Amino acid sequence: MNNKQENEENIIAKIINLFRNIISPKKEEKLLENKEENNIAIELKNVSLSFKIGNDKIDNLKEYVIRTLNRTKEKKTIFKATNDVSFKIYKGEKVGIIGFNGAGKSTLLKIISGVYTPDEGELIVNGNIAPLLSLGAGFDKNYSGRENVFLNGAILGYDEEFLRSKYDEILEFSELSEFINLPVKNYSSGMLSKLGFSIATIVNPDILILDEVLGVGDINFRKKSKEKLHSLMESNTTVLLVSHSIKEIRTICDKAIWIDKGKVIDMGEVNSICDKYEEAAKNASKEKTKKLKPQRF
Ligand SMILES: Nc1ncnc2c1ncn2[C@@H]1O[C@H](COP(=O)(O)OP(=O)(O)OP(=O)(O)O)[C@@H](O)[C@H]1O
Secondary structure, eight states: OOHHHHHHHHHHHHHHHHHHHHHSOOHHHHHHHHHHHHTEEEEEEEEEEEEEEESSOOOSHHHHHHHHHTTOTTOEEEEEEEEEEEEEEETTOEEEEEOSTTSSHHHHHHHHHTSSOOSEEEEEEOSOEEEESSTTTTOOTTSBHHHHHHHHHHHTTOOHHHHHHHHHHHHHHHTOGGGTTSBGGGSOHHHHHHHHHHHHTSSOOSEEEEESOTTOSSHHHHHHHHHHHHHHHSTTOEEEEEOSOHHHHHHHOSEEEEEETTEEEEEEEHHHHHHHHHHHHHTOOHHHHHTOOOOOO
């Protein structure tokens, strides 16, 4: 083969390689993509949820009857509590969700936990979730504590056999053995939280979702529940935590998502997001919060 032929063949080989790379990306890039995809615990793609709210509150029976007869009761405005939210959370990440009152943090956690179905967008969850949202919210007040262990456990997706095997452990952790056969309508809110917490944390979840529940019960239970949560948070558990305690968010989380008016304002390394949020909170005037610009992640 002469030099000219060799050069031509080299050029042809280079062109073929170039095309190969355009048509199918390099092996390493594909592997990285797959690794990233396999590592996703939660992904939201353009998720939105609206609530219908009455234009004004009806606070007496007479008004209710008049409006029902006149069919004016149905007047509703649509309010977007979650507005085109997209982000990815990777397995093992501890993510704090921060934002001012009414920003849409709890609504977002409820969407991820499956309590609400989004009107638009897609939600992907890989792994089993333990949602610690409004503890005891699923209880039937007329049933006993014992019956509610099975009722609430079933709502959380545990079968009867499993709940039977864990019943003594739940009871012991809740410190409610004396009261377990009483209807829960006689329980204080602290007792309801204790029982709710003991049921929800009976398994080691892949994803732990916490909405302001790090301080439930009395001083002793609070200490015990914090220890339990910290042990659940260890290892590779993915954690999503809503809290107004920025100190708590900084201690527990490695990432933070800042929500405002249902949108993601910022997301990233926990301290940098918390610094920006605290700065905004310091300067908080309605005008300034209105100017916050949502971003895409
Ligand atoms: N079931 C509902 N029906 C109508 N509006 C709702 C409902 N749940 C929440 N909202 C409204 O959606 C908005 C977001 O509420 P959400 O509870 O998610 O906020 P948040 O950021 O968790 O607030 P906070 O920090 O005060 O707990 C609020 O304006 C709230 O009034």
